[in-house]
Amino acid sequence: MRAMILDTPGKPLRVANLPIPTPNPQQVLIRIRACGICRTDLHIVDGELTQPKLPLVPGHQIVGIIAEVGEQVEQFKVGDRVGVPWLGHTCHHCRYCLSGKENLCDYAQFTGYQIDGGYAEYTVADARFCFPIPADYPDLQAAPLLCAGLIGYRAYRMTGNAQKLGFYGFGAAAHILIQLARYQGREVYAFTREGDSKGQEFARQLGAVWASSSEELPPEPLDAAIIFAPIGALVPAALRAVAKGGVVVCAGIHMSDIPSFPYHILWEERVVRSVANLTRRDGEEFLTLAPQVPIHTEVNLFPLVKANDALDALRSGKINGAAVLVVAHD
Ligand SMILES: [Zn+2]
Numbered sequence: 001m002r003a004m005i006l007d008t009p010g011k012p013l014r015v016a017n018l019p020i021p022t023p024n025p026q027q028v029l030i031r032i033r034a035c036g037i038c039r040t041d042l043h044i045v046d047g048e049l050t051q052p053k054l055p056l057v058p059g060h061q062i063v064g065i066i067a068e069v070g071e072q073v074e075q076f077k078v079g080d081r082v083g084v085p086w087l088g089h090t091c092h093h094c095r096y097c098l099s100g101k102e103n104l105c106d107y108a109q110f111t112g113y114q115i116d117g118g119y120a121e122y123t124v125a126d127a128r129f130c131f132p133i134p135a136d137y138p139d140l141q142a143a144p145l146l147c148a149g150l151i152g153y154r155a156y157r158m159t160g161n162a163q164k165l166g167f168y169g170f171g172a173a174a175h176i177l178i179q180l181a182r183y184q185g186r187e188v189y190a191f192t193r194e195g196d197s198k199g200q201e202f203a204r205q206l207g208a209v210w211a212s213s214s215e216e217l218p219p220e221p222l223d224a225a226i227i228f229a230p231i232g233a234l235v236p237a238a239l240r241a242v243a244k245g246g247v248v249v250c251a252g253i254h255m256s257d258i259p260s261f262p263y264h265i266l267w268e269e270r271v272v273r274s275v276a277n278l279t280r281r282d283g284e285e286f287l288t289l290a291p292q293v294p295i296h297t298e299v300n301l302f303p304l305v306k307a308n309d310a311l312d313a314l315r316s317g318k319i320n321g322a323a324v325l326v327v328a329h330d
């Protein structure tokens with residue numbers, strides 16, 4: 001099978017021919033149709049996340065059809081369409097797994113990081129961590145739901161009932177979550193990099209009540225903000241934008257250092273927190289909600305072998321919505 005391989009962080013991916021993997025008793029073999037590209041993939045390829053298995057097939061927003069099932073798999077059969085998210089394995093017995101916080105499992109393994117992922121024609125995945133894909137979604141539109149959607153949703157949940165909600169960085173996750181926010185009657189304020197008028201226009205088209213540079217303060221204090229961009233300087237910026245008691249959620253897995261800031265912008269019970277990974281419950285909830293809204297994803301398509309171009313486009317901020325690799329089978 002064809003696959004894109006990371007040999008050395010900091011170097012481009014390489015096209016390779018690998019044997020089709022064989023599922024173990026708890027795994028399914030998936031014939032991949034699409035794989036979303038996530039900013040986390042960039043952090044892995046660029047070497048900012050330092051624990052990848054190498055060589056590695058990246059990609060953790062996989063949509064495909066089950067081609068084979070391991071002998072202990074009961075929940076899926078050959079021909080089912082499934083999605084594979086970032087959380088690929090947990091231990092089921094550490095204190096986090098036992099208390100409903102499997103996203104924090106001490107022994108978690110992640111798809112496209114410690115487990116080969118979806119920049120390939122086939123992959124194997126633990127069936128217990130796969131989700132059925134809602135029927136309403138074509139493969140390509142479903143792919144970004146699996147991380148931008150799922151982990152974005154976990155970050156969104158952490159904002160409680162915030163009525164005025166700020167999004168710092170208006171990429172794949174924000175363009176999904178704004179649709180849920182509007183469906184739930186909330187107002188979204190979009191913050192983009194300075195001069196990104198295309199991104200701001202995109203946010204307004206999707207219903208943002210206000211869109212401007214992240215250097216600006218919103219017209220009114222926000223109840224909460226989610227920082228999707230991997231830029232530590234946005235933490236004090238967002239703290240200045242939220243009202244008393246407001247929460248600032250850092251949604252990314254990697255962020256540049258947070259500059260020091262005066263205590264008074266945290267004072268009055270403002271909260272800064274991060275969100276890590278996802279639980280399967282987040283996935284089930286979000287994939288139930290998405291077709292109800294219904295959430296539409298705007299996808300920028302690249303063939304599998306052009307994965308490096310897709311990563312470059314994401315790195316330079318050229319993607320409105322989500323980038324998705326189309327996996328064609330000869
Ligand atoms: Zn565990």
Ligand SMILES: [Zn+2]
Binds near residue numbers: 041086147148
């Ligand atoms: Zn991701």
